[in-house]
Amino acid sequence: MSRRTPLAWKNLIGNPARLCIAAAGVGFAAVLMFTQNGFRNALLDSPVQLIEVIDCELVAISPARYMLPVDERFPRSLLRRVKADDAVADVQALLVERTMARVRVAGSPARPIRVISVPDETLPAASERAAEDSSTKTKRTWLNIPGLDENRVQLRRPGTALVDRKTRSEYGFDFESFGLGPSGAPAEQRIELSQQSIELVGAFTLGTDFANEGSLLIAESSFPTYFPRRGMGKPLQVVDLGLIRLHEGHSPEEVAKRLTQMAEGQWQVMTREQIRDREQTFWSEQTPVGMIFLIGTLMGFAVGIIICYQILFTNLQDAMSEYATLKAMGYPNRYFVGLVIRQSVYLSVLGFIPAVLIVLGLFRVLESLTGLPMALTLPRAASVLALTTLMCLISGLLALRKLVRADPASLF
Template identity: 85%
Template sequence: MSPRTPLAWKNLIGNPARLCVAAAGVGFAAVLMFTQNGFRNALLDSPVRLIEVVDCELVAISPARYMLPVDERFPRSLLRRVKADPAVTDVQALLIERTMARVRVEGSPSRPIRVISVPNASLYSTGAGDSPRPWLNIAGLDENRDALRQRDTALVDRKTRSEYGFQFDHSGNPADQRIELSNQSIELVGSFTLGTDFANEGSLLIAESSFANYFPRRGYGKPLETVDLGLIRLQDGASPEEAAERLTEMAAGQWQVLTRQQIRDREQTFWSEQTPVGMIFLIGTLMGFAVGIIICYQILFTNLQDAMSEYATLKAMGYPNRFFVGLVVRQSVYLSVLGFIPAVLIALLLFRMLESLTGLPMALTVSRAGSVLVLTTLMCLISGLLALRKLVRADPASLF
């Protein structure tokens, strides 16, 4: 028995010029969805970058801190109290200043910037030849921790927006520039990589011991006694969920202790569901999907219309409607794949360019690419089935 003629594939490649236009149209819609999804994912990924680089099981925050960029804090004394809990092995405070932190690079205007403290335990060894377990796993911090011990020094995020005026050499180290932080001179002794988000366009790392020098009015004159994030490490085998609930109850109303996954989910839920930005990007994805349906419908309808007499002959010969449905479904799947492949390559280049320009994490994972492929295929299937209505409903004689 001879194999069946791949009619759906033959219909697509019968006119190479039309096929290229069709694939380009599908690819254009896919790139639109990739871009909107990329910005939405950046919106969700960027606020939790700091949570992802802390090395601990639990994170304590003020109950009034409904999102991480909000300047709501709790007293450091609470962290000292949790050391008595048998499940806790170590605690550390993370100080973040945004409101009073303004940086000025020579030749550029003063701009607000996020300043993050580096715990002293991450800068000094615990014994001769001993390297401490870092509290912050930030790329570039470990190589520069010796330089950061010096007074009035800082590290700058390489992904800080260019508007700040920071200059870097070919190896990514900051160039020699005069820098002021909160109207005081500061020396940049290295760089790190963390990234920006929708609330912070740049970041500096400074030693906790230097934090009070630059922000003396923080915490009503006690800058080191008000904590933004409390980092808590647990004994091996301890349940993070149970410990978080127990420690929260220890000072109910004064702080909230969450696992890293809980605070990540909480932050991403806020940005996706409670801010207009998240809804805008979701609507943008749906608009790309709708545009794709219109483009694909025009392409597949024209293709069916041009071959209508041939389809009428097949229908008159007794071919059932399910044959034509299957034909259009296969044709739609082929078209979606042909349009998706170049769209992925374009999206990768576009994401790399946008990440370089904005500092936002424009990550294209396999699962995220797969979701766009599903949307692209569904888009083509809906378009194909809409275009098929005339053929399915018509009498064969009326099609000649």
């Protein structure tokens, strides 16, 4: 049995120089789409980084807090009230200050920064930490932030803080560096938070977003020291995020609805998934930034169609006499459509593979420079591959029109 000649593949590899140029053109368009998609995904991932690191089933916020960076709070007394609910296992307050928080590093101007509280009861003394380290039992914490656990003892001392390694370089923080970007402990520097001295005793890794360019972690008990005017002079009596854990066997959705009704109008209780989806929907649909990056992706798609059309049209034009011979021999139009489709798919894959390698390095550099989470997941890569393949298919079918419509005799 004779094997069918892979004509589409032969046409592509027949001229290696042209193939490299064609793959580069497709790869360029794929990198454009990857980059725009990457920034759009960073827009959606970055605002919920704090939600991703908290360990609880429900989150309570003020109903006026239409997005997480807004400084709207609810009374701490509400968290104490919900402890009476049979479904509630434990509660914790999380304080976040943005409006009053300004940090100044010696030699740099003061800049606004996000300050996040660490519950005092999760900060062990040195003797407690030694006993904890000797135990094999894993203790559940409220904040699973990389770098926090090893610095909890130091953070117990008044006037101390941890700084996010991904804080923008404009703040002036110095870190020990290993490889690309800061990865070690902060260097000794003179730091002021809200015009008061503060000591950096370690670093953690969380990330920036489009509203916050840097973050500090301080003990909850330090909030009155640095933000005495918070909450109308009662800094610890207002809460930004209420963290609620449930006993096993209770539906988070049902408990969230019941707790919201307990103090309707004063707070809103949601599951972590609900608040994450709400935040991402807001940034995607109610801000122009999401639409800008979507348009950028479509522009990359359009540029790719133009590039691929020129490549495939030239390829078809150069082999037009050969195609005319096949058409005169009785090959139907669907044969040529299938030929161009296969050629388009081959070209999309050949351009996509180097594009992925380039983007992996590019995303790492961008994440180091901006602090934004430039993550390339398998589903996101698959979506760009689908767009790249569709781009090549559209270009190939457009380039094929002349061959399909022409009379074989006119092609010689």
